[in-house]
Amino acid sequence: MSTTTKLDLASSATAKASPAKPRRGLRGSPTFTFWLFTGPFLIGLAIFVYAPILWSLWLSFFEARFTVTPDKFVGFDNYKYMLTNDDFVGSLGTFTVFAAFIVPTTWALSLGLALLVNRMRFMRAFFRSVFFLPTAVSYVAAALIWKMSIFSGVRFGLMNTVLGWFGVENIAWLIDPNPPWYWLVIVTARLWLQSGFYMILFIAALQNIPDELYEAAAIDGAKSGWQTFRYITLPQLRATSTAVILLLLVAAYQAFDEFFNLLSKTTWGRPPLVELYYKALGESQDYGAGSAGALILTVLICAVTLLQGKIMGFGKGDESK
């Protein structure tokens, strides 16, 4: 076992690596080695990811109710059906609202927490842990705490208790879509669960900003506070912000757990994944339409991702190392 430390290896490496590229002509062909490393993963990916996607694509052109080996080809009917189906189109609307709430709020909250924690001199680790800890909690558990206690519609729910102290009537947070209080429940649950993770990303990025930039700005007369934040910190965080927003969007598209558990008996407030779950695995077992819906969703995700990439320049970071 080589227990040599990084330092030792690095110094011996610089001594040896100087002669011209040593890689060529060493044992084994790189092509074989490449497949040796990536083979197991790629085979699994082919079977458990690509094959289902292709199967899904195939199913989407057939009338496939209660069967996954259908024989009645229906062309684009499933797509037409889904695109004109109120439930499905409504679920896209639900997603859009959800993304419009959750992406900016998580971005702002995690960045805000990162700025706070990063400036601390005492108890920094403690506060970081507090904000990070919810990352360990599952969406199911959080949904349960939110639904059964904090935002329970009955009198002894925490929010209703607190509001009751101020004389506010009980609010049915999750039962009644009018007014849509359920968004508050869903968004706060996810904010609590995921902000800590993105805070860690922002802290890491903040610590990578060279001090010289702030010193130079101070010399140039930039006011500390908002000005340095706006003209130094924020631009320096651009790459991280882009990645965070992208991750948040993809995560929002895939939202399932908290909607499924918080709104289990409702027909409204269903994001696409929940809608498709009921469509394909519910009573109708319509795999054809379900697959068509899933593929429409995929196309949308790709489009949004690429668009966001174009706007914010994702992918440039790839060549940084």
Next chain:
Amino acid sequence: MTTTIPKVRKSAPRSDTPSRVRRGGVMSSTGLYIATGVAAFLFLIPFYILVRNALSTDAEITGENWKFFPTDIQWGNISELFSDETVPFAQSLWNSAVVATLHTVGVLLVCSLAGYGLARIPYKHANKVFYAVLGTLMVPTAVTFVPSFVLVSSLGWVDTYRGLIIPGLFSGFTCFLFRQYFLGFPKELEEAARMDGLGYWGAYWRVVVPNSLNFFAAMATITFIAGWNAFLWPLVIGQDPSSWTVQVALSSYMTNQTVVFHMIFMATAVSILPLVFVFLFLQRWLVQGIAQTGIKG
């Protein structure tokens, strides 16, 4: 912009140089701690609720006046939870432990090898393969879970550990993270190892992995948490209550006809506890790992 802007924000953060010029005096430092303290208080409320309800009687939870702490701590709720016949909670905990552990080992092995191959081994189509992996990140679970379910059930894997674990091993995202990490791994180390006569394979196991244990620990923690907390796939695969994971068991409490509050909250608390321990002990590696993943671009 030369207009003076009133100082509404906390001054920009400095990387760990507390000794240097601190912007803002005592006041803003107090403000900093107050703001953070309020946020931390809010973040801790759900944990407080969880523990309070788990150790109370139903009468106190649903009582007329809000009780901040249970009058008598009900430790008996724990044994009540495990002797409950309606939901096989102990079995579901065991299932989650097995599934999350094997999931973690499998994911780390398969995805780290692939990530290394994609990052480091010169192969002219490596980029194309990488994009094929990257593409899967954009495909929502919805697209694959129905056909995956059919595939798994035709293999006879419904209600089995295999069915719960194997389809989830091939995570494009984890592979991506490993690739990004290995791109930043000092090349000199491997080149030295190969000069000493090791192939890629040998260099990987003898030099790269032992020097990447921090990152592996971080990925292991993240993967374990994700495996323990996974819900959709276990919900689809776990048809029989004996193969439920703890998340599916929790979810079933919420749809039960009768609601026994203290038991539901005790179950939730017990399901979170192992992770909180994992988390607190491994947090250092986790934070380092996330910081290094290269998400920062």
